[in-house]
Amino acid sequence: MTANQNLSPGQKLRQAVKDHAPLQVVGAVTANSAIIAEKVGHKALYLSGGGVAASSLGIPDLGITTLHDVLEDAKRITAVTSAPLLVDVDTGWGGTFNIARATREMIQAGVAGFHIEDQVMQKRCGHRPNKAIVSLSEMVDRVKSAVDARTDASFVIMARTDALAVEGMQSAIDRAMACVEAGADMIFPEAMNKLEQYAEFTSVIKVPVLANITEFGATPLYTTAELSAVGVQLVLYPLSAFRAMCKAAENVYTHLLTEGTQKNVIDTMQTRMELYDTIGYHAFEQKLDQLFAEKGAE
Ligand SMILES: C[C@](O)(C(=O)O)[C@H](CC(=O)O)C(=O)O
Numbered sequence: 001m002t003a004n005q006n007l008s009p010g011q012k013l014r015q016a017v018k019d020h021a022p023l024q025v026v027g028a029v030t031a032n033s034a035i036i037a038e039k040v041g042h043k044a045l046y047l048s049g050g051g052v053a054a055s056s057l058g059i060p061d062l063g064i065t066t067l068h069d070v071l072e073d074a075k076r077i078t079a080v081t082s083a084p085l086l087v088d089v090d091t092g093w094g095g096t097f098n099i100a101r102a103t104r105e106m107i108q109a110g111v112a113g114f115h116i117e118d119q120v121m122q123k124r125c126g127h128r129p130n131k132a133i134v135s136l137s138e139m140v141d142r143v144k145s146a147v148d149a150r151t152d153a154s155f156v157i158m159a160r161t162d163a164l165a166v167e168g169m170q171s172a173i174d175r176a177m178a179c180v181e182a183g184a185d186m187i188f189p190e191a192m193n194k195l196e197q198y199a200e201f202t203s204v205i206k207v208p209v210l211a212n213i214t215e216f217g218a219t220p221l222y223t224t225a226e227l228s229a230v231g232v233q234l235v236l237y238p239l240s241a242f243r244a245m246c247k248a249a250e251n252v253y254t255h256l257l258t259e260g261t262q263k264n265v266i267d268t269m270q271t272r273m274e275l276y277d278t279i280g281y282h283a284f285e286q287k288l289d290q291l292f293a294e295k296g297a298e
Pocket residue numbers: 047048049050051061088124125126127212214215217238239
């Protein structure tokens with residue numbers, strides 16, 4: 001067990017995977033959510049591609065966002081948290097040079113690692129029908145591009161394969177094995193629908209395997225105990241808090257409109273003091289008072 005602040009973000013993520021069985025990786029769509037997740041005790045954070053699209057831009061998860069949309073949100077999170085951040089870079093936004101650039105920029109932004117997938121550029125959410133994937137060799141090239149561009153060897157490159165829904169289980173395993181061979185540090189088999197599939201993966205893949213337990217998708221809501229029993233080492237909840245925040249916001253907006261007051265929903269709100277605790281308002285204020293105390297005394 002270590003909480004060493006001197007570790008690089010990538011080392012922190014690798015260490016967290018070793019220290020937890022399995023490591024829960026929680027989605028945070030904003031810097032504020034990331035602080036809350038860290039404060040309640042989570043050890044690893046996640047920036048969802050679908051989350052950046054839906055939350056920051058209000059558009060679907062269909063490969064429309066750019067490197068800089070995601071980078072901007074990632075930087076906002078790493079600026080105010082210390083837990084390692086895993087980022088969804090979709091397909092890497094282009095060819096080898098785009099992937100190399102994304103890798104370097106993510107490292108510079110203090111990100112711990114990313115996952116890159118084998119869907120075609122015009123991608124879809126992994127839990128939607130009619131996905132299409134690139135060839136195994138093109139996916140291997142994506143991984144090689146990221147590995148080669150890494151300016152920090154501890155930065156985690158996770159390969160995601162969407163092959164199960166398109167070509168079946170054997171293809172998904174073949175792709176994962178080829179990606180590990182090409183240097184991938186961890187594997188993300190997308191949209192599994194049986195626990196045994198994870199068991200099959202973890203029996204042949206010698207690097208940590210992640211299970212994406214996103215709601216309302218193809219994968220049942222397996223518990224950490226069930227997933228740990230089949231060898232899964234990371235469990236992802238990409239949009240859980242976001243979905244809850246959206247529902248809560250809708251409820252408040254509706255109440256304001258229909259009741260002309262927020263009195264009946266006030267109990268569902270974070271208080272002013274809770275917000276200030278989250279973002280360290282008082283510490284900032286004290287600093288201000290210290291810095292300008294002399295002026296005030298004039
Ligand atoms: C993990 C994911 O890639 C994401 O962008 O968060 C999504 C999650 C979702 O849409 O529920 C995915 O699984 O494709």
